[in-house]
Amino acid sequence: MRIPGVRFGPRGRAVAVLVGLLAVAITPLVALPAVRCEVFGAGCPAKMKVASADPARAQPQRRALTPAEAAAQGTYVALGDSYSSGLGAEATVADQNPLERCQRTSKAYYHQVAKSFPFKGSAFWACSGATTRTFLSGKSGEPSQLTRIDANTSLITISVGGNDVGFSKVLAGCVVKLPWSRSCSDQGRDVAARMAELRRTLPDLYSKVTAKSPKARVIVMGYPRAFSEADGAGGDNLSVADQQWLNARARDLNELIRQTTAEADQRIAATGGAGSVEFADAYSTFAGHEVGSSDPYMNGLAVSVSALAAEPRSFHPTVRGHEALARLFVDQVGKGPGRPLNQYR
Helix, strand or coil: CCCCCCCCCHHHHHHHHHHHHHHHHHHHHHHCHHHHHHHHCCCCCHHHHHHCCCHHHHCCCCCECCHHHHHHCCEEEECCCHHHHCCCCCCCCHHHCCCCCCCCCCCCHHHHHHHHCCCCCEEECCCCCCCHHHHHHCECCECCHHHHCCCCEEEEEECCCHHHHCHHHHHHHHHCCCCCCCCHHHHHHHHHHHHHHHHHHHHHHHHHHHHHCCCCEEEEECCCCCECCCCCHHHCCCCHHHHHHHHHHHHHHHHHHHHHHHHHHHHHHHCCCCCEEEEECCCCCCCCCCECCCCCCECCCCEECCCCEECCCCCCECHHHHHHHHHHHHHHHHHCCCCCCCCEC
């Protein structure tokens, strides 16, 4: 290489030749955007910048499902006892079919809940008279309610426990005051013993349900306060003291259900499970509409003259009562368990 006006010695000419070769080699590399981007990190086209970004950031972000989305991504199944089956809310001739031994009716809260969300399907298997034992073993010629759910079930509603405690018998003991019968509150010891047993059996039921449907939101309903605590409540031969005692026992039962659902949900959260167990507090749902009020949401005592016994619908929610319970469940589906659900889209 020769530069006009400059004279090189042998070593200078060698250095000049080397510099020239390097310039020739580097020039096309710098001119190529891809090479310039790869080597120098500059001049990268937009698409190449995305490709060279942090791989973790390039991955699409998963979105956490809302409580309602998690509940509606599969099927909804209503389980439990007569407070879920709809006994007492008869509205059609079919609702009074004596062959329907589980006494499921067309106005039970299940129907409104099923219409409120875009479930992939729904089913109604609550059965009047169900206890924690018959929930698992079957009743009235039907199999275990546990067989009605599976891994695709995303919402389960349940009411269970009232029959374990024997509330229907307790009510009969309060209403039918014969000379040789015990007073209403004298039944307290028996009720306490049955509640202690329920404290043991409810957690087992919840664990079996969540094992069968691990992604399901399981909403367990408490029981509504039945009595207005006013004189002459529905002509049911219940004093104000009797009504207060019965309402207090319902409150005790609700607290037991609240505690067991909270413990079950804590176990799921601690292990990173996808489902939940939630408590729907129905105790005050009928406030102002108890037995003995001007617009009751609960049936009072109905006596079968021929059988000289209380009819099954006595002290069960009316059609309006089930409408109120449906609103309770719909609200709970929207609210969620009060903690993040481990479900994503």
